[in-house]
Amino acid sequence: KAGVTQTPRYLIKTRGQQVTLSCSPISGHRSVSWYQQTPGQGLQFLFEYFSETQRNKGNFPGRFSGRQFSNSRSEMNVSTLELGDSALYLCASSARDRASPLHFGNGTRLTVT
């Protein structure tokens, strides 16, 4: 079974631009979560989607948004990029069973200049 796939792996953007990151979950997984990882703040939960609906949202400004498609693939969008948005963005998928662990992708490294 293929793992969680995130594209692109690296991204360089300029302040004020917007960016879209993509995540393809493990086949059969309907839950997709996004996390931001920075040296200063560590790993922080952004949001989770399940069956195309946002189930939970972390404490991030409205510039961060996401969506999930009917095939469970998910995208996250960050508008009006700021230097502080530079981070590793990790996507994770999980099966329906609540005891199932999260399976993570390799992440997208976003650099904002």
Next chain:
Amino acid sequence: AQTVTQSQPEMSVQEAETVTLSCTYDTSESDYYLFWYKQPPSRQMILVIRQEAYKQQNATENRFSVNFQKAAKSFSLKISDSQLGDAAMYFCAYRSDFHNAGNMLTFGGGTRLMVKP
């Protein structure tokens, strides 16, 4: 809100020796899951071991085992027979079993494990 604390930013172990990574958490919930994830330089978070709070028996996965002390809210990871490939960042994580919590994980700050040959 739950918090997870890893008090050791860095640990070092000799190859083939045993090392224990510490994790404490704060919660008012009785049902939850705890995880240890490993993040090597490749960046991918890899599940090492998980523990259901309702289970008294400590989880074990090959060379990895945990010491789960629910009353003390402690969840340490023991790595036996350490190997060079064990060198990585290790993160302790908490997930509520509350229905609306979904799959949101709360992570600790991480412990960098170095393995000396």
